Amino acid sequence: MLKSTFTPIFWVLTPKPNPQNIPSKALTRNFFTNSTPLVRHNASLNPATPSTPASAYIHLPFCRKRCHYCDFPIVALGSASTQTHLDPRVSNYINWLCREITATKVNQPASSTPLQTVYFGGGTPSLVPPALVSSVLETLRVKFGLCEDAEISMEMDPGTFDAEKMREMVALGVNRVSLGVQAFQEELLRSCGRAHGVLEVHEAIGVVKSCGVENWSVDLIASLPRQSSEMWEESLRLTIESQPTHVSVYDLQIEQGTKFGRLYSPGEFPMPSETQSAEFYKMASRMLSDANYNHYEISSYCKSGYECKHNFIYWKNKPFYAFGLGSASFVGGLRFSRPRKVNDYINFVQNLENGLVDSSGDGHIQGKDTAMDVVMLSLRTAQGLDLRSFQESFGGSAVLSLLEAYKPYVESGLVVYLDEQRRTIRIDDLNYSFLNKPNTEKRVAYIRLSDPEGFLLSNELIALAFGVIDSWKDCFPYQEAEAT
Amino acid sequence: MGYLSKASRTLRQSNYLSLLCSLNFNPLTNRITHGRFSVTRELFCPQSRQYSTTTRDKSAIDLSQYPPELVRNFSIIAHVDHGKSTLADRLLELTGTIKKGHGQPQYLDKLQVERERGITVKAQTATMFYKHSVNGDDCSDGKESPNFLLNLIDTPGHVDFSYEVSRSLAACQGVLLVVDAAQGVQAQTVANFYLAFESNLMIVPVINKIDQPTADPDRVKAQLKSMFDLDPSDALLTSAKTGEGLEQILPAVIKRIPAPPGRSESPLRMLLLDSYYDEYKGVICHVAVVDGILRKGDKISSAATGQSYEALDIGIMHPELTPTGILLTGQVGYVVSGMRSTKEARVGDTIYHTRTAVEPLPGFKPAKHMVFSGLYPADGSDFEALNHAIERLTCNDASVSVTKETSTALGLGFRCGFLGLLHMDVFHQRLEQEYGAHVISTVPTVPYIFEFSDGSKLEVQNPASLPSNPKQKVTACWEPTVIATIIIPSEYVGAVITLVSERRGQQLEYSFIDSQRAFMKYRLPLREIVVDFYNELKSITSGYASFDYEDSDYQQADLVKLDILLNGQPVDAMATIVHSTKAYRVGRELTEKLKTVIDRQMFEITIQAAIGSKVIARETISAMRKNVLAKCYGGDVTRKRKLLEKQKEGKKRMKRVGSVDIPQEAFHQLLKVS
Known part of the structure; x- marks a missing residue:
């Protein structure tokens, strides 16, 4: 409902960003003044009919290894396993995932609200064989319907896909790539336990661009241990030079239970100080704005019109489905988190199929x-x-x-x-x-x-x-x- | 007072008790026939007040068998940790009053705070029966030796309670002066000795803990001789731990301490020793019958308040409430009279038969409050809970004065007056332990007197109540002082003199107890010892110093009010009154301390210390630079939300002055800067 109305106007009306004033302001005016009345009439002010989700998050938890800062529900396959289509852990999981989708209760017939955004997050979704991704999309299409022009995003990590795989994903409908670059320095990538180096980063960027993915994002992490402002500036510069339509800048959070959590405390060496970390944030804001990226959300920047529609569903407090290990949905007013361990998750899916659990709320x-x-x-x-x-x-x-x-x-x-x-x-x-x-x-x-x-x-x-x-x-x- | 937990323990024992009951002992005779160290098989449950009366053969105790000649009232006085409570336990066991190993240790220290700190806060009494042959013969000559009734009156040892001590001692004719065989005479030994000496009590010196490897009883004997002129040959050598020498104590009590001098035929006069509030019975008063006889049902009056009551229940503490229906001259026991609050039961009061004319017993004084501090609920909304807790606690501790006050920083609270520092500490601790109240207390202050140019005088119990820029010029100020006694190993004399002169002390006396220990007396402003003096003294003397003090006169002093301002706004609860020579240093310390405990906020914060309009110290806390959550996608919402709510809750617990949030910790930390 959003997309069809605002997108064309958006394209036409978007002025060139103000050179020095907050550029996103000018942009979002058009973006939102047009969408506001729509949303009001549609959903939020009509309490009697809670809106049905038009978005779905799919968690694909597989990684080669766990990064040192990561506390996500993931399944580490081991660095040797590049042949993921042969790995029964992957195919079994996808099977359970599809069963979860199928078993989910829906209030309205599929035709009324086909999905407008789908987001494959992880984990490292790009490790999953395209054939399995295809089965997930097919299951979604059967269950909810899928808009022709739906935004289908996938998180992809350098070193986990080649041009062929990329093309296959595009053929399946993936039209937005979120590339987990994190840093452009070998030593930083190594120290945070990434499974790839700088070479793979450049290769991946090349592949994404060459495969005609128009809408893609570079994801960076600021305030890594021993990250200097020169390094950060270099990362931002190289990002801008590679001309993505979207940049996500995450500030490193030290989470309990991670390797970083055991090694470091925020603000203490070798972590950057609070002041330094604030400077990194400001540097990103300045450099990306100067390169015509709109700072449209705390950690998100984009070229005009390339906001991540799926993420905006979250920030608008709109409902969304979620499927897979540890994922959280928001349906009928209930935020529901799925089990973070594979066995628990399988139990959950079985209970869902037997009608013993319900992941959606009653709207109250x-x-x-x-x-x-x-x-x-x-x-x-x-x-x-x-x-x-x-x-x-x-x-x-x-x-x-x-x-x-x-x-x-x-x-x-x-x-x-x-x-x-x-x-x-x-x-x-x-x-x-x-x-x-x-x-x-x-x-x-x-x-x-x-x-x-x-x-x-x-x-x-x-x-x-x-x-x-x-x-x-x-x-x-x-x-x-x-x-x- | 932990009775609830006692009650539950009692229930568990009830089967056991009924079993014992069926054996139908006569506890008294049983106890007499067995020797001193034999295990007494009295049917006694030390944990229970409620059950003790039902399991005991009531007719067993006939107080009329104990005329004053067979009664001894005595107290044990000692420096802290010299073994007073353990000795009391042993005496109670020895007489079969409590069963060995069955009562909780430190039987008479009932409050949690007393046990934790090893101190006595409330006076307690216990009645013991002891068979003793006056002629020194044993029972073999066939003539029954008389039974003595011994009342052990346990008093608080600390100077804060010296008035209560003096009242307790007034009910005694003698004391056991307990001194640690290794540590020797300490400051509280001196103070307590003089209290007993001035009350003309017979002093029985007991050198305790002689089992320690470092025990040196001869040195202690020499100290007792030189300090107090006590005959070394009178000293009893004991170890309450091993039991060595304990058998000499009660014979010495009976032989050396005189019987109570009261007259049975005179009209009733009772001294009120202390009082307790009991959920079921109301106020329970501990009394010593000085003259006359009290019977159950008698109409009695208080000399201090003039109010009349009926003696609904009377008896002795043996060691729990044991009704006897009568109390005779010289005896010590309890009275339940329907008093509704311990405020009606003033320590030192005289109780007499209504409509008789008696001369009140000497020495009654109302409580004098030396230390004041503001008490505020840690969470502003808990005012009612704190109010309730303070009301309940003052039911049991009537010596605290409480008035409501309001602070702009801390909201509604109370200004409480205490007898002294320990009393204040104990009150705080009991509020938290017994009533679960969480409080912020302001820096304790002493009652100053300010005189203004128009001749008016103001007693300042709260620094905030003194105007920072008064219309009238201050012409003079007075502060309360104390006379402090300090006893230290001689090698620490230099360090202690330095400390005491920093605290504006004035030396009154300096001598040596023996070759190793120095004895010093100083006049010190009370303000200077209120917060951390004792800790400081302990630390510079490696814990060897002993310290005690008594109240003395007011002295004129050059005092100023020191305000603390946050972003220009004075924080009333942080104002202090200090000596002008110390204002700069204290101001600097306070601002530095606050800088470390106040968190950075979204704007810069200036912390200033000022006298009147003159700023004497300043610190700044720079603005917070960054507090942001990197991502917030679908799965993060609940978690991030919780995080932010926690942050909000944290802010809610803070106290706010202007726009500055002050953590509660800041108020606690200020206590550490004097």
């Missing part, structure tokens, strides 16, 4: 919980929180309480208030009485975090909003609300 959610999700997710995006729809879901005083809480941070430049036309409202012009006159020019229509300072402190700022929402006296238990 707590108002405050939804409000927190909406705020947390939408403030990650450059578009920010749409106050009009927030007010319709949670009331005018809810909006006022947020505006009040963020006011000091508007003054210090971490938060930006925008009007209906997505123009920044100067602090002197802030007058809350305008809020009650919806058509007034100076009404605050969006709250967003500034780039990069506000994004850098997003946890603090979002936690602040949580405190505000927590103190709300009461909240209408709307069944669904979406960040728009």
Whole structure:
């Protein structure tokens, strides 16, 4: 529903990014002002009919080995196994995965909401033989239907595919590649336990481009141990030179239970200091913006029109299916996580088939919980929180309480208030009485975090909003609300 | 007071008890015929107050058999850890009052805090029966030796409770002065000795722990002689641990300590020693009958409050509540009289028969509060819970003064006055242990007196209540002082003198107890010892120093109010009053400490210490640079959400001044800067 309406307008109306002002602002205005009314009428404000998911996440957990920072539910096959089509662990898993898809309850007939996005995440999905990927897509198509122009993304790691495999994937319908480059330095790749080197990175980029994948992303990790600003600058430069349409910049998180978790503490040598790490973030924001990438979400950059549609489903708090080991779905208002261990997962699928478990909710959610999700997710995006729809879901005083809480941070430049036309409202012009006159020019229509300072402190700022929402006296238990 | 846990233990034992009951012993005769060290088979359950009365043959105790001549009231006084509680345990076992190995150790220290710290906070009494032949002959001559009734009155040892100690001692005619055979005379030994000496009590020196390899009883005897003029040959040598020498103690008590001097025919006068609040019975008062006789059902009045009560239940502590229906002259026991709060039961009060005219016993004083601190709920919303906990605790400890106060930083709370530092500590600990209250306490302060140019005087119990820029000029200030006694091995004299002069101490006395130990007396401002003096003293003397103090006069001092400001806003709960010569140093220490405990926030924070409008120290905490979650996709939402909610909860627990969030830890840390 989204795609068909906005995509053409988007292409036509997108102006050239502002050379120095936040470029994404100009972009997202068009992007969202067009989609907003649609979404409002469609789903979020009609509590009686919770929307049916039009997106599916597929977890393909296989990796050659576990990276040192990784705490995902993965299955390490061992570096020797390149012939994954012969590995029964892979084919068995795909079998269970398809059984899960088939056994999932759906409320409406498949024809009503065919899938508009499918995302193969991992793990290393590119390790899975195309024939097995094909069976998954076929199962999805039978179960839910699949739009002709659906966005089908796949995470692919350098060194796990060649041109032939790439072409086969494209032939199956994969039209977006998220390439797990992480770094362009041999020593960094080695120290974080990646199964590939820099040579494979360049080869993979070549393969993706030569196979005609138009929409592809380079994924980078900032703040790796012993990463210098020169290295980071080089990675960003080489990324820009390879001309992907999308760049994801992840800040390394030290997770408990990982090798890094045992070796390092954030901010302590050899990890970069907090200041250094903030500088890395700002460098990425600056260099990528200068290269005409829009910073449309905290860790996502793209050329105009190449936002990852699947990921936007998450940030809009829209429902989505998820299948496979450890994956989390959001259906009928319930966030449901599947078991992270293969045997437990198989049990789960059997129970699902026998009707003993149900991974979808009844559409009933707590108002405050939804409000927190909406705020947390939408403030990650450059578009920010749409106050009009927030007010319709949670009331005018809810909006006022947020505006009040963020006011000091508007003054210090971490938060930006925008009007209906997505123009920044100067602090002197802030007058809350305008809020009650919806058509007034100076009404605050969006709250967003500034780039990069506000994004850098997003946890603090979002936690602040949580405190505000927590103190709300009461909240209408709307069944669904979406960040728009 | 842990009775709940006791009750549960009692239930487990009940089968065992009923079994024993069927054997139908006469506990008293049984005890008499067996020797001192024989295992007494008395039907006694040391864990239970409720059951002790039902399992005992009530007619067994006839107090009328014990005229004053057969009664001895005594106390044990000692420096901390010199073995007072263990000795008390042994005496209770020796007399069959508690069964050996069955009572919990340190029987009389009932509070968790007492056990943990090895101190006594509440006075306790225990009545023991002991057969002793006055002539020194044993029972073989066929003539029955008389039974003596011995009341052991356990007193708090610490100076904070010296008033309670003096009241307890007032009910005694003698004391066992227990000294560790290795450590010798310590500061509290000195203080306690003088309390007993001034009360004209017979002092029986007991040199304890003689089993230790480093024990040197002769040196201790020499110290007792030189310090207190106690005859070395009077000292009893014991080891409460091994039992060595214990058999001499009770004969010495009976021979040397005089019988209580009261007159049975006079009108009733009772001294109130301490009181407890019991869930079921209400207030239980421990009393010593000085003159006359108390019978169950008597109408009695309090001299301090004038209120009247009925003696609903009376008896002795043997060692649990054992009703006797009567208490005679010289005897010590308990009275349940329907008092609703221990505030009505003032330690040192005189209780007499209603509508009789008696002269109150001397020495009654209301509690004097020397240390004040603000107590606030750690979580602002817990005010009611804290209020309830404090109400319940003050039911059992009426010596704390409590008034409500409000702080801009900490919200609603209480200003509490304590008898001293230990008392304050114990109160905090009991709040947490017995009532589960989580509190933030402000830096303790002492009651200062400020005089202004218009002649008005202000007693300041809370530094925040003193205006930072008063309209009237301060013309004079006074602070309370103490006289401190310090006993240390002579090699530490230099270090201790340095410490004491840093604390503005003034030497009053300096001598040597023997060739190895120095004895010093200092006048010290109370403020200087309130926080960390004792710890500091312990650390510079490798733990060898002993320290005690008594309240003394107010002295004039040059005092200033030191404000702490965060981003220009004063934090009332952090204001202190300090001596002007120390203001700069304290200001610097406080700002440095705060810098380490306040987390970086989204803006820069300045921390200032100021006297009036003059800033004397300043630190800044730079703004936080980065706190961001790299990715947040479908599977991450729940997890990230939890993380952020945790962060929010963390913020909620913080105290806020202006826009600055202050962790509770900051208030605890400030206690460590004096």
